[in-house]
Amino acid sequence: MSQDAAPAEPVTSLSAADWVSLARQSLKSADSVAAEQFGPDCDIEWLLRSRAARIEQLIVQAWQQAACSACGLHLFAVGGFGRAEMYPQSDVDLLIYLAAASDPDFAAQQAIERFTQSLWDIGLPVGLSVRNAVQTREAVADITVMTALLDSRPLVADETAIRDLRAALSDPELWPADAYFSAKLQELRQRHERFGNTSDNLEPNIKEGPGGLRDLQTLEWIAKRVVGVADLQGLIDIGHSGADEIQTLRTQHVILARLRFGLGLVAGRREERLRFDHQRELAQRLGYQGERNRPVEDMMQAFYRAAALVRRIGERLLQRFEEQLKGTAAWAPLSDARFGLNNRYLGALDSEWPRSALEILDLFIAWGEQANVKGLHSQTARALGENLQQVPAYWNADESLKHRFLQVLRLERPAKTLARMARLGVLQQFIPAFKGVSGRMQFDLFHAFTVDQHTLSVLSNLEGFARQLEDRRFSIANDVFPAVRRPELLYLAALFHDIAKGRNGDHSELGAVDAREFCLAMGYSETQAGLVEWLVRQHLLMSQTAQKQDIDDPEVIRAFALQVADRDRLDNLYLLTIADIAATSPKLWTDWKDQVLAKAYTRTRLAMRRGLENPMSDAENAHETRAEVQQLLVLRGHAAEPVQHALTQVPQTLFVRAGADQIAWIAESLLEIDGDLPLVRARRLRGESNDLEVLVHAADVEGIFSAIVISLDRLGLEIQQARVLDGNVGDIFDIFVVRPLDLRSGMDPTRLEQSLHKALQGDWTRLKPTRRRAPAHLQHFRIPTAVDIRPGQGTQAGHFLLSIICNDRVGLLADLSCCLRELGIAVHDARIATFGERAEDIFRISGPALTPATEQPDAMHSLQEALRLCIDGERTQ
Structure with a gap:
């Protein structure tokens, strides 16, 4: 046994079975003590060493029990065990070394089997290698083996074996x-x-x-x-x-x-x-x-x-x-002679750098103006780390330092430079509030990244718009960005939009205060500071309007336009909104959301152009859209008379709320059939999109909405939007936006049409939602289920609005539609919004069971309870 090994208690007086029993108890006791000693202030390095030492003691005893040394075998700890770092549940990596060039003889093999069996019997997860001298030299050619042996230490080995193993590792021809x-x-x-x-x-x-x-x-x-x-x-x-x-x-x-x-x-x-x-x-x-x-x-x-x-x-x-x-290459000075490149690493040429905070920001400006730089030179990076305290908070900065920071915002790639400043700790020094969100995660499924990384991604998206990079995720962003008057103000809004996350209070309100103070301190005018403040305060406004309200309703657009007030705000808010959503989670941004927000932007801009005081009437809007659709279809080669007939079948509300392209698609679908229903059509929203738009034109019979939703669910499609419209002659036009739950498999529009058509031609009244097990992690994000039903107002009078907030899950909408069908409730419209684990869905409904709450509160309460039980999975199937 080497001098480094832990002292082993003699075990010769114990039988193998007795030793195994005692060893198991000893290991269990040691682990229990370690668990008790673990805590916020524990000496974790001592815990790791002590656990390794106890395991080593048991291993050496097992080695003695098996009489391995007598067979010419030597034992080494490798990997994490070799470093004496033993975590709970970690493997115990061992090397049994045979100094000879031959394989172990029969006696040695028997000894190894006894030793290994003992370790498994006491419950140690062992990773074991057995090698002779030749095999060890060959194995070292594998970098994984080489690396594991770098951490090796002898447990039971003589000096010759130790020397041989070290010689194998130090062979200059190997690695x-x-x-x-x-x-x-x-x-x-x-x-x-x-x-x-x-x-x-x-x-x-x-x-x-x-x-x-x-x-x-x-x-x-x-x-x-x-x-x-x-x-x-x-x-x-x-x-x-x-x-x-x-x-x-x-x-x-x-x-x-x-x-x-x-x-x-x-x-x-x-x-x-x-x-x-x-x-x-x-x-x-x-x-x-x-x-x-x-x-x-x-x-x-x-x-x-x-x-x-x-x-x-x-x-x-x-x-x-x-x-x-x-070796160190010669420095190649830049145009700013204070800095240079060495092996493509940027560094300061002054050995006393940095002499001031101004020089630190100058470094990042020089870096931002260079292409093909691998990174910051290690000497300069170290000097920067040691002198971060030279960078003051912005409110203590002099005018020249503030000017340098504004220069960063005006670089061709400001987002990249700000990300570098954040990664190296400079941004947190200059804007102390950013330090509070550095590494700050949000315990939900909506935000996939920490707040600081999310913020830097938002800035990167905006930078992409500014550089006019081609990105198929955003259909109109590159068209909108050139209209932004002061891009740096938009960058500042992005920098501050989530800066108050983790504080007590509304982060939008608190962040708006921070943003205004910063802008005024940096020398911006009241108007400019006001724009940044407004963008931070309202950065969720457009997203919530587009996803939770009906942007096809002119009144919704008019109300939104009144809140935005002018074109400059609209441009900035739209760009900030799409950059924000797309940077929140890779799964969150979809082609449908891109189209919804683009539609909200264009309709709001049109409303502003026409004048918010004198909005176009529904009749004028419908007449204009109808004429546009007719012209579009005639240009596509359709005869005028059939087109006019098809348009009489289209729900008239679409001419007020839908775009000409969508209405033309519906009308063309009607032209292709001879009146046989149901009609099912599907198309991609654009290009290679995973999102599909689905039209179902069918007879208006009880439960048809539920049948469609359940059928889509059974096809593995997730519904993002549902629009249920009454036709003119006892029929319905249901329009859905869906996407496959498994994006790898996709869904062909033709296959979707055929599958859905077949399902609706069968006995769909017996369709039941597919039962799927909810992902285990959802149990950690419990959203209290809230069900609210109230009479509709204005254009929705005569119907009721059903609002549901609950945990999102696959098949939720299918379950709800089935429940509503069984309760005799018809769905006329649906707004489906999902925010990570949180679903916020709004339905416009009607049915015999619905009466004003003031007349039959008990009936309304029973309806709400039935829906709650359905959502929470407690309904009897």
Whole structure:
């Protein structure tokens, strides 16, 4: 046994069965003690070492029991066990080494089997390799094996075996420093790509994700192989790193290790991802306090900030390793002679840089004006990190520094520069409120990224509009952006729109106050500051109007236009809205939402042009649209008389609320049939879109809406919008916007038409929604179900408005439609809005069971309860 091994208690007096029983109890007891000792202030490094030491003691005893040493075998700990870092549920990685060139003989094989069986019997998850001297040298050619052995330490081995293994690792022909560095760097980048190059996910991977524990281990492996130091601490002695950098990495290691250790305790199994299932309990174990979701959000913010620091300092160290191998190139000065490029890394040429905050912002402006820069030179990055305190809060900044910040907003790519400033901590210094949202997650399924990353993505989307980049997600953004008078004001609105998230109060109101104060302090006029303030305060207005209200109703557009008031606000608000939604979650932005918001924009702009005081009457609007549709169809080659006949069948309300293209599509569909119903047509919203528009023209019979909705659900389609219109002769025109639940499989419009037509020709009265198991993570996001029914007003008089707020789930609309059918309630319109785990749906309904609440409150209450039970899945099937 080597001197490094833990002392093993003698076990010769115990039978194998007795030893296994005692070892299991010992391991269980040690794990229970570790669980009790774990907490917000525990010494996590000591916990990891002590758990490793206890496991080592048991392993050495099992080795003695199996009499392995007598067979010429040697035992080494490798991987995480070799580093003496043993997390709950982690594998125990071992190498059994045979110094000879031959394979183990029969006696050795028997000993290995006894040893392995003992470890499994006591419940240790063992990862075991058995190699002789030749096999070890061959295996080291694999970088994974090489890396695992870099962390090896002897448990029971003589000096010859230890020396042989070290010699195999130090062979200069196997993984020379430059080859090892390149391979590990590529491995790191590929691993980061698997996670989208961001740690700011809702359920991040503590071990493998960017900025996680694996990044720290990679830095240490490279330090051992490239520089020859025992650990990262050794980099300080050779001047490769500063003590502050290594101490920061160690501090972040403690945060990450504590999270991973606690996650293993809470999950009770091997788990590296901070899943929703465990976040609340883990936050409690770590001592985070506060109301509602605050403990989880604070814990996650600590993780995101730790990961960001690991990545920031890690990039510097990797660059220095590269310089160590390739040597330092000559500096090539830029036009601003204070800065230059070295191996395509940007750096300050003054060894005393930065002498002021002004020079720090000048660096980012110079960076923003350069193309093909790999990053910031490690020396400059370190100097920046050590001098961040030189950057004052904006209210303490002098005029020259404020002017420099405004120069950043006026660069060709301001979003990219602001993202760099945020990543390196400068933006948080200049705008302290931004520090509060750095790494701030929101415990819901609507926001896929932290607030700061979301904000930077919004800015990036706006920058794309400004540069007129082709992006099929946005149909009219590039047409609207050139009309924006002061793009920098729009960038500022984006920067501040969520800056008050996590504070007590309405983040839009609080952020508007921050935005106004900033703008005035920066020298903007009252009018300019007022625009930014208004955009931040109202940044949700257009989204909520388009998704929750009927923008085909001229009154809705007129009311919205009155709130917006002028064209400049409309342009800015539209661009901010689409950039915001698209940056919230990759799944949230759809072609349908693009079209809805584009329609809201164009209709509002048209209403403003015509004059809000004298809006066009419904009759005038209908007449104008009808003439446009007729002209369009005649140009497509249709005869005038059949066109006029088809248009008499189209619901007249469409001529007030729909566009000419949609009405023409419906009319052409009518021209293709001889009166046989149902008529089913489908088309893509545009190009290669996954979103489809579906028309069902059928006889107006009880339950037809439910039949359509259930059929679409059974086809694996998610309904985003439903419009139910009464025809002129006892028929209906139902129009839906749908998208496949599985975007990989897609849905061909022709196949959809055929499948839906077949379903509606059968006995659809017996159709029932498909039963699907709700995703487990939804249980962590419980939205109290609210059902409200009230009489319609104005144009909706005679009908009732049913408003439902609840947890979203697959098949929800199908279940609701089935319930309404059984209750004898007809649906005339539906607005379907989903915000992550939250569904907010509004239906216009009628039926015998509906009477004013003041007349039959008990009946109305019973109806609401029936719908609640349906939504919550408690109805009898």
